[in-house]
Every structure is written in structure tokens, then in C-alpha cells.
Amino acid sequence: MTHPARPQWLRRPDNVAPGIAYxxxxxxxxxxxxxxxxDVRLMREAGVNIVSLGIFSWARLQPAEHTWxxxxxxxxxxxxxxxxxxxxxxxxxxSPPPWLTAKHPEILPVNERGETLWPGGRQHxxxxxxxxxEHALALVEKxxxxxxxxxxxxxxxxxxxxxxxNVYDYSDDAARAFRTWLQARYATVEALNHAWGTxxxxxxxxxxxxxxxxxxxTTHPNPTQQLDFKRFxxxxxxxxxxxxRDILHRLTPDVPVTHNFMIMGGTKGMDYAAWAxxxxxxxxxxxxxxxxxxxxxLSFSANLTGNIAGGRPWFLMEHSTSAVNWQQINIxxxxxxxxxxxxxxxxHGADAVCFFQWRQSAAxxxxxxxxxxxxxxxxxxxxxxxxxxxxxxxxxxxxxxxxREQAPAAIVFxxxxxxxxxxxxxxxxxxxYRQEALDWYTAFLNLGIRADxxxxxxxxxxxxxxxxxxxxxxxxxxxxxxxxxxxxGGHLVTTYFSGIxxxxxxxxxxxxxxxxxxxxxxxxxEFAPLLDTETVTVDESLPATLWTERVQVTGPDVAVxxxxxxxxxxxxxxxxxxxxxxxxxxxxxxxxxxxxxxTVLDGLAAAAGVTSELPPGSRGGVxxxxxxxxxxxxxxxxxxxxxxxxxxxLPGEPLxxxxxxxxxxxxxxxxxxxxxxx
Ligand code: GLA
Ligand code: GLA
Numbered sequence: 293m294t295h296p297a298r299p300q301w302l303r304r305p306d307n308v309a310p311g312i313a314y315x316x317x318x319x320x321x322x323x324x325x326x327x328x329x330x331d332v333r334l335m336r337e338a339g340v341n342i343v344s345l346g347i348f349s350w351a352r353l354q355p356a357e358h359t360w361x362x363x364x365x366x367x368x369x370x371x372x373x374x375x376x377x378x379x380x381x382x383x384x385x386x387s388p389p390p391w392l393t394a395k396h397p398e399i400l401p402v403n404e405r406g407e408t409l410w411p412g413g414r415q416h417x418x419x420x421x422x423x424x425x426e427h428a429l430a431l432v433e434k435x436x437x438x439x440x441x442x443x444x445x446x447x448x449x450x451x452x453x454x455x456x457x458n459v460y461d462y463s464d465d466a467a468r469a470f471r472t473w474l475q476a477r478y479a480t481v482e483a484l485n486h487a488w489g490t491x492x493x494x495x496x497x498x499x500x501x502x503x504x505x506x507x508x509x510t511t512h513p514n515p516t517q518q519l520d521f522k523r524f525x526x527x528x529x530x531x532x533x534x535x536x537r538d539i540l541h542r543l544t545p546d547v548p549v550t551h552n553f554m555i556m557g558g559t560k561g562m563d564y565a566a567w568a569x570x571x572x573x574x575x576x577x578x579x580x581x582x583x584x585x586x587x588x589x590l591s592f593s594a595n596l597t598g599n600i601a602g603g604r605p606w607f608l609m610e611h612s613t614s615a616v617n618w619q620q621i622n623i624x625x626x627x628x629x630x631x632x633x634x635x636x637x638x639x640h641g642a643d644a645v646c647f648f649q650w651r652q653s654a655a656x657x658x659x660x661x662x663x664x665x666x667x668x669x670x671x672x673x674x675x676x677x678x679x680x681x682x683x684x685x686x687x688x689x690x691x692x693x694x695x696r697e698q699a700p701a702a703i704v705f706x707x708x709x710x711x712x713x714x715x716x717x718x719x720x721x722x723x724x725y726r727q728e729a730l731d732w733y734t735a736f737l738n739l740g741i742r743a744d745x746x747x748x749x750x751x752x753x754x755x756x757x758x759x760x761x762x763x764x765x766x767x768x769x770x771x772x773x774x775x776x777x778x779x780x781g782g783h784l785v786t787t788y789f790s791g792i793x794x795x796x797x798x799x800x801x802x803x804x805x806x807x808x809x810x811x812x813x814x815x816x817x818e819f820a821p822l823l824d825t826e827t828v829t830v831d832e833s834l835p836a837t838l839w840t841e842r843v844q845v846t847g848p849d850v851a852v853x854x855x856x857x858x859x860x861x862x863x864x865x866x867x868x869x870x871x872x873x874x875x876x877x878x879x880x881x882x883x884x885x886x887x888x889x890x891t892v893l894d895g896l897a898a899a900a901g902v903t904s905e906l907p908p909g910s911r912g913g914v915x916x917x918x919x920x921x922x923x924x925x926x927x928x929x930x931x932x933x934x935x936x937x938x939x940x941x942l943p944g945e946p947l948x949x950x951x952x953x954x955x956x957x958x959x960x961x962x963x964x965x966x967x968x969x970x
Contacts, residue, residue: 311689313644318343339682351389373444420469459561548572565747577610598641605643614662628962639928699742720821740904740911781874783900813847828859
């Protein structure tokens, strides 16, 4: 997060009540003026008190290079303010207007094949284009200058989802910026040659000018070049974020600056753990991935967002009231889901809950994306659910400002490992970093144990149990940190393909899992990935897929907790645990999936002294999260199932939900209760 003297949360207009902010992306430019009046009336009815405005307005605000039109935006800002609705105002730089790309086609991104990505969609700009930067910053200056003192202005929204479509650009601008980035990282070409392992395949560089982005090649491009290009591409967008932010900080020092991250399945290009340092508060967008772990994934993303925000409140900038339009099959939400999804984000620290978007578009690429006011109009289940949620959020006003309470356990998340694990030319291309982490998270949910999802680098000492799934890239400092954690009494669990390479993606020699070998007390000579059609069993009943290995126990005090019972390694260790003083280091050598991991984690958690805080009858069905302000604690109970669930034996006054005759809190299918914990 930026300097502590900066505002750390929304600036609240004088006519907006404190509490949890509620609203949507508002795109009035898609509608005639008459609709605007109807919009604000319905917003009030729904309890909306904030909107994000101007995100895709560049062409309307600057219809030609030297023509600016702010009258319509002035009017909308005024209308919103008069109705007690705050504005998270976009810098409007997300999608360049046609006049700009026609005049300067050199701002258009280029893919790895050298093909230009033309206008017609959005975000068609090179993150490293000096020409784009100049025009975008001119717009930011205009916006900041014009609205600095507007009473509705609550926060600045830099661009929009940077990198959603343009994270990887292979243009000549990118090549130049990549070289500059590499010079800062390595200083000399010799150091780069070493880091990239260019002795291999005759790739030794003798001059910086020879270095290119990993463009379409005859075969696998250099792995460290690919990894550095990922790091660089994330940093290049960050630099754009900072360039816009610096103008806003200079012109409007009292207005917080945010940017909407995309911490959700499928988005992997941006290292948001690093980006969080550049903004005043974190915002996130989240859309569900349909499937058996849809809810768990939402919770995982919200949890990681909350921890990237350092436990402080964050802004849920977008999610959907029902279906999206960009998946292959776009499913509508079931009754209760709209509120449950929103409140799960609040449970993990969101103090603002917004949707994409306010009014469902009649035209354009997103016309089948749900909204707060659907095509059917306000006489609809969606709008009734939206209004009901507005009322629930008002009841939750006392929670606003409370921080996340640290959980007893943590799952470590590491972007570099994610990028490195899923690179090409590996033992198997089936490795899925985020899925493995999510499977462990599901196991924690199944056991009713609270676990934080934390970026690598978070202090681990407060956690009794730390799972670092597929922590592939482990440099010496991280290896030392993990060893220190265990020696101080912590309980570490890690998995297959962890500790294999250093920060340059060079393999640690002497046997796997190199950097963690001594700590775990195991040694692996050769990986044995499985074919898609192969399954082996562990402890006779747990199916294991994807990966196996011949695990040799080498260290002292190593217990074999589970063994392979079929396949090539039958009789050999599958799960081990080394005791180190009061602490331990456990190793899971195969993919067990959410069910198998629930069994394994049950034992590991018990051994670490970590148990569920939920009453026994609610474990598995209910997710518990806690937010705290001083001595005040708010427990959020979310029903993960499609069945009604009573929660008994949980003392405290309900803020949301009611107690039944026997004092139980009854959660409807997908229902949420919030309790002031006694
Ligand atoms: C070919 C090449 C070698 C090596 C192997 C790997 O045979 O000649 O350089 O790449 O493939 O299987
Ligand atoms: C992203 C964008 C929005 C909209 C939604 C649709 O989150 O920021 O403009 O396209 O996706 O889900």
C-alpha cells in the first residue's frame, strides 16, 4: 500500500451514510438522458450509494484530438451527487478512441506471431507505447483537473483491469522496454547469459540489442527468457498504473487511488501481490467459474484479495448479479446466490460491493451479461434480489472498517511459481498451480478450518500450519525462511514439484526437491508423471493422479504417513512428515484432489494442533470467517451447500439471520448469517 499519510479508503461525500458501499459500473453514455433520471431513482430504491463512472468514456470525452466534452459528465456527476450517490471516477483511459488509433496505429499491440491486434474490441494499446502513454496521461490530467473538488468524487479508478486483454505485447516498443528492464535486473549481458542459461542451444548474447521478447520461435523459447518476459509484462502494466497514479496524487492528494485487480481463476499475468503497493486501497473483480468448486474458488479469491490488501478493507469493484456473457455457456445464478456471493466477499474483508453493471446493455458485446437492472426491468427477481441485498448491507454497517482476523492456518500463493510451473517443456503439461492451491483450500473448507490464502512473503510466524502447494521456485532466502518457520515450531506442508528450481529457473542439483530436500528429509531421483488414463491408489483408498515419484526417506525423524498401494511405486512413501523440534515439515508427492487432501489434511492439521472453530455439526457445510475491530468480532457463516443447515452452539447476537426456537441459526440453501461473536 502507498504511504500511510495517503487516504486509505473512500472519501465519503457529506450526503452519503457511512457503512458498506454498494453499487455498480455505471455507463450512462449507453443511454439517452431520460433514462438517467430513472437510473438514479432506481439506484436509491436499491440502496445504491456508489457507482464507477467513465470507465469506457474516452471517445465521448475527447471526440477528437483537440476537442473535449465534459458537459454530459458534469451533468451525471451532479445528478449522482444530488441523489446521495458517491462516484469512483475512472481516468477513462481503458479503451482508446478511433481517432487515436487511426492517427497512431503504432500504439496497437502485437502478438507473438507479429500480428497487430486491431481496434474493434477494447484495451487495444501497448503497455509500453510512449505515444499511448502521452495521450492517456493528458486525459488523466484533464479529468483530475476538472473533478478534483467535485463533492461526489470518492476515489479514482485508474484505467480498468490492466492486462485483461493486453498483458503480452511483443512489439518493438515492448522489445525496447524489455531490454531496459533486463538491464536494471542483470546489469551486464554476462549476468543475463548466466541467468538465462544461454550456453544451451547457442543462445549466448554479446549485446543488449540482440535480445527480443519470446516471439514465435521454431521450438520452446528459452524458459528464463519466457519467465522474465512474464515478470516484465506485469511490471510494464504496473508502470502504467503508477504513471496515472502519480498525476492523481499530485493533483488530488486527498482522493484515494485504486485499481480493479482480477484475482480470479484464469487470470494469471499480473502479480497483484506486488501491485498492491502502488495503490491506496485494493479493488478486485470476481466472476464465478462454474463447476463443483465454484463457491470455493470465489472464497479463495476473496481470501487472497483480503490478504493482499494486508487484512484491511478492500473494494469488490465488479461481480455479476447472474450470468456473464464471455464463458462458453453462461449460467444464471440460483436463488440466494447473488447475496451469498456478495456477502462472501464482505466476509473476507470487502467494504464495498459492486456489480458489473448497473443497467444491462441493449447493444454491444456485453448485452447478454447480467446487471442490477436486467433487460426485463425492475419488475424482476434480479432487481428484487438486488434491493434485498442493499437492505442486508445496511444491516452490516457496523462491520465496515473491521479487518480480517488472522486464521490459524495459511496457504502460500506465489506468482513466480505459478508462471514457472505452467511453462512448456516440463515433465508434464498437466500441472495446474492454482488448482492445486484451490484443492487444498477446499480441503480446509471441508474440515471447517479457517485458512488464509497469503502471498509468499507474508510473515508466517502467526500461523500454526502453513501449506505451500507446488512452491516450485524457491531461492535461497525463501528456503531459509521456511526452514526458520519450521525450526521455530511451525508446521509446514508442501507438495510435488516444490523446491525444484531457483529464482532463475535453474534446477537445484543433488536430487529433488532440491531447496527443500534437507528440511523435508526426503530425496527423489526421478519424476514419474502419470498419463491421463492412469490412477494409482494411496493407502488403498485414495485415488492419486497426474504425478508420482519414488520418494526415499533420507532425513532423521521422518515418518511415512501414507504409501502408494498400487502402481510402479507400490509400497513406497507417498506422504511423509519430518519432526523438527516442536515443528514439522510434511511432503505430499502426488495429486490427491480435494477429497483425498481432506483426508490427508485432517491428520496433518490434528498433528499441528489446528482444529475447527465451528460446532461439529456445521463443519464442511459452512464456511466461517471472522472480521474484527478491537474486541468486537463478527463471524460470517456461509452455507456452501444447496441444503438448509442449522448452526447450533454458536453464541452471539445475529446481525444477519435469525435464531430459531432452540437458539440455532438456520441458514437456507446458499444462505448467509452474520453473528456478533460473544
Ligand atoms: C533431438 C535433438 C537434441 C535434443 C533431443 C531431445 O534429438 O537433436 O538436441 O533436443 O531431440 O529429445
Ligand atoms: C470485466 C470488465 C467489465 C466487463 C466485465 C464483464 O470485469 O472490467 O468492463 O467487461 O468484465 O464480466
